[in-house]
Amino acid sequence: xxxxxxxxxxxxxxxxxxxxxxxxxxYAACGGALSGTCDPRDFDxxxxxxxxxxxxxxxxLGLHPWWVADGTCGxxxxxxxxxxxxxxxxxxxxxxxxxxxxxxxxxxQIEAFERVCVAAACPSAEFPRRIMSIHSSAAAAxxxxxxxxxxxxxxxxxxxxWFSGSQEELTRAIDAGCLFSVNERMLKTKRGRAYARAxxxxxxxxxxxxxxxxxxxxxxxxxxxxxxxTMSLLAEARGDDERLLASAIAAAxxxxxxx
Numbered sequence: 001x002x003x004x005x006x007x008x009x010x011x012x013x014x015x016x017x018x019x020x021x022x023x024x025x026x027y028a029a030c031g032g033a034l035s036g037t038c039d040p041r042d043f044d045x046x047x048x049x050x051x052x053x054x055x056x057x058x059x060x061l062g063l064h065p066w067w068v069a070d071g072t073c074g075x076x077x078x079x080x081x082x083x084x085x086x087x088x089x090x091x092x093x094x095x096x097x098x099x100x101x102x103x104x105x106x107x108x109q110i111e112a113f114e115r116v117c118v119a120a121a122c123p124s125a126e127f128p129r130r131i132m133s134i135h136s137s138a139a140a141a142x143x144x145x146x147x148x149x150x151x152x153x154x155x156x157x158x159x160x161x162w163f164s165g166s167q168e169e170l171t172r173a174i175d176a177g178c179l180f181s182v183n184e185r186m187l188k189t190k191r192g193r194a195y196a197r198a199x200x201x202x203x204x205x206x207x208x209x210x211x212x213x214x215x216x217x218x219x220x221x222x223x224x225x226x227x228x229x230t231m232s233l234l235a236e237a238r239g240d241d242e243r244l245l246a247s248a249i250a251a252a253x254x255x256x257x258x259x
Contacts, residue, residue: 036092060092140165
């Protein structure tokens with residue numbers, strides 16, 4: 001928490017940590033978190049594990065493109081995602097990754113992502129508009145194409161996590177009404193800072209993408225400082241007053257957390 005301003009992490013992976021419950025408690029204390037899964041088989045387990053920290057910590061139903069690309073998630077997992085989606089208000093982490101080492105799985109990724117988006121775009125009485133946190137690496141145009149043709153841009157609150165596409169793709173995503181979560185590593189690059197300036201203030205969120213990989217033992221004391229550093233770097237990149245920017249982002253993040 002930044003002197004009374006809650007800091008909410010809109011993209012992290014608490015289930016990657018061996019001390020996930022401790023991390024969740026730390027996030028709940030400083031503001032909250034939207035924690036994504038990468039495999040739909042983990043969703044129910046992680047929901048149960050982090051239930052004591054709801055609603056400040058929310059768990060997303062995910063189907064990560066890396067897991068699709070390496071065969072960890074196949075037809076059975078996509079079908080499971082479709083069955084679980086009606087009960088999931090948060091979809092995270094999903095998307096496409098066409099970097100060279102995964103480019104040969106492009107078609108399989110697109111097929112899986114299309115099905116994810118169709119399921120996410122189907123409203124329910126309980127969750128009329130889902131939140132979707134999206135991975136896009138060398139694939140922003142294709143991601144936007146899929147979001148458009150499945151109706152997700154209208155049906156969901158679409159958040160690009162760690163946007164790294166072209167300036168033209170960024171403009172298209174802004175025009176489409178998407179939000180953008182930025183992290184410390186993104187803001188340490190020249191292009192990341194330029195994008196942070198170009199994104200309208202009311203579309204900005206902060207994230208950590210923390211912990212970085214499964215099996216990590218993460219330090220609880222790192223939670224609040226990571227978020228605070230990200231906010232400071234974002235304000236510096238934009239030339240904004242840090243407290244005013246933090247207050248605006250906190251209000252937008254809280255609406256997501258409690259929606």
